[in-house]
Amino acid sequence: MSTPSVLSDDDPVPGTAAASETPRRTRVSGIDRALQILDHLYHTEKPWTAYAIAKAIGAPLSTTYAIIDDLIARDLLTHRGDKEVWLGPRLYHYGLAYAHSLDFLSRATHEMHELCREVGETVQICGRDGDRMVVLAMADGPGHFRVTSEIGTRVPLNWTASGRLLVGHLGEDERLNLFRQSAKMSPTERAETDPVLLAGLSRQALKDRLSIQISETDFLVSCVASPICNRLGECVATISIVLPEHKVVEKRDYYGDAVRRASEKVERALGWRDP
Amino acid sequence: MSTPSVLSDDDPVPGTAAASETPRRTRVSGIDRALQILDHLYHTEKPWTAYAIAKAIGAPLSTTYAIIDDLIARDLLTHRGDKEVWLGPRLYHYGLAYAHSLDFLSRATHEMHELCREVGETVQICGRDGDRMVVLAMADGPGHFRVTSEIGTRVPLNWTASGRLLVGHLGEDERLNLFRQSAKMSPTERAETDPVLLAGLSRQALKDRLSIQISETDFLVSCVASPICNRLGECVATISIVLPEHKVVEKRDYYGDAVRRASEKVERALGWRDP
DNA sequence: AGGACTATTCCATTGCTGTGAAATAAACGC
């Protein structure tokens, strides 16, 4: 709600539990409808046709077509392929302007590059959007066979070390709920999906300021993460090293210390940590 | 318009030349008003109070307050300070989703990191938003005294080497217009501001696939840029090395060649260049 | 203290806007 965290939406998890509330008002304002459309595209992560969007969000065809035309004219949406539409460039501009104003992110990004250089591996800054973890920034490690992903990538919270940290500060109930509703099996089928176990790991990881995940999302790919917490102890983001499985096994402490030092530096630079 | 470029808005430059058109319709739709608000914040690059926004965009107070409340409730806006509002986190999410879908940007980002490692200096990817240059991505160089800026930074087109490249493909008239309306004196008072000269430099720089700027924006800071052009020859973005003045003077060709190689690699990877 | 803004809220009015339904094709599936 009023949490000044970077990403937490705290929607009641837009899952299957569609609220059958709001009985009055068959009609929704333009802004509302527009946001429904943007959200639909955002959550499904792929282009849709106007027709399909109308069906999916349960809006009248005429309204949907009109608003989509409007949004396209304003560059909030763009055409992809023949009939499909997708989020537009203007949203990116707005987003950059927002990110630009976050001294938090620029600070963290700086430390991310330093850490990347220090350990010679890919480093990421991740945040949370509701029940997903989002890659906010990334520094590619050197070498031709580095492990990498992309800015904007969104994965379930239970797939990554960062995902667990990001909910560690939430209340027991909320944490359990998030995992219950969003925990998914990963491609490797090695991700933990038990909500109770996850909730426990999550809390403990935040306390340790360290979370390690091995090959839960992709084979041979691991992740060593440390939380960036504000003064209230809320995990606003994480900084993590992404690297091949065998390296973590061999030099677990080396990476763990490095990433913890980096996250502390960010917190200190922001005045979120006293020393 | 239908240009698939990443950033070009091609608005008629929202400058002082306020179009006294659209006489009918004292009333503007909700989406319209909402976007006016977002745009106002975006273009002024700072938080405003609801009252001030209403005055600035010429909207009724009641409407403005209502819509701003609405947008805040939806995380499209956030509170900054006591009364002021600013762009919200949700816009960043949408923006990331858009960026994530751009294979262009991820491709360019990869090359950006490579180049950063090769030359050991800060490297940026820049695009254009109307009459401004925008920093889309950045890789910090090593060292404690590196030159750096921030993602999302927006500066007039005439201040940077990249800015000139980004309009090099436009028609003579359009280019002249853009420079005429947006060319501003830089802090160092060394930026070129003559539209005709700028337009010429711009075209030539794009032809050379190289643009060099020395201390025009900041003292001792220079920039070596090369364009990333799509198959139509439109400069969609630039990749540039940011570094201290003296280094450019000493090793101009070294940096020029490196940055040109990088931009060509991006174009080739995207199939925008034949070999 | 008084004037001039800033900041916010309330309300009656009205005309724009979202709706629903229907018309029209094109694209499938078979």
Add this chain to the structure above:
DNA sequence: GCGTTTATTTCACAGCAATGGAATAGTCCT
């Protein structure tokens, strides 16, 4: 060929959203 689904446009209508105006404090000058 013929139903079914997708895709798009058109239109009259009613309701609510945006509006203008005013009321109410708070704040900043001087």
